Amino acid sequence: MEEEIRQEIHKEGYDKEEEFFFKRNLDLIQKKRRELDAKRRAREAEQSKAAHWMRCPKCGGLMTEISMGDVRVDKCSSCGGLFFDLGELDLMLAEHETIGLFNRLKHLFR
Numbered sequence: 235m236e237e238e239i240r241q242e243i244h245k246e247g248y249d250k251e252e253e254f255f256f257k258r259n260l261d262l263i264q265k266k267r268r269e270l271d272a273k274r275r276a277r278e279a280e281q282s283k284a285a286h287w288m289r290c291p292k293c294g295g296l297m298t299e300i301s302m303g304d305v306r307v308d309k310c311s312s313c314g315g316l317f318f319d320l321g322e323l324d325l326m327l328a329e330h331e332t333i334g335l336f337n338r339l340k341h342l343f344r
């Protein structure tokens with residue numbers, strides 16, 4: 235595209251100053267194109283996130299948050315699948331270890 239414009243400029247007899255402005259406008263158009271593309275990608279990512287929020291990754295059913303002790307888990311109302319947010323499984327394992335340790339200690343003092 236740039237070469238076509240350059241050839242057109244020479245054919246029409248434009249001077250160096252006009253060529254400079256054509257080149258500058260071309261750069262501005264390309265910069266604007268990149269900005270609009272980036273905004274579009276960000277908007278698509280946001281909409282995709284909203285469409286998948288609290289939806290089961292396996293069957294698409296609605297997920298509801300349930301509490302298991304101090305741990306919060308998302309449970310699918312359709313297939314019963316469970317989803318742990320980042321860190322929740324670690325918390326559950328730590329809790330399980332603590333309770334296990336507590337139970338072993340209880341036996342020691344009986």
Ligand SMILES: [Zn+2]
Pocket residue numbers: 290291292293294295310311312313314315
């Ligand atoms: Zn499901």
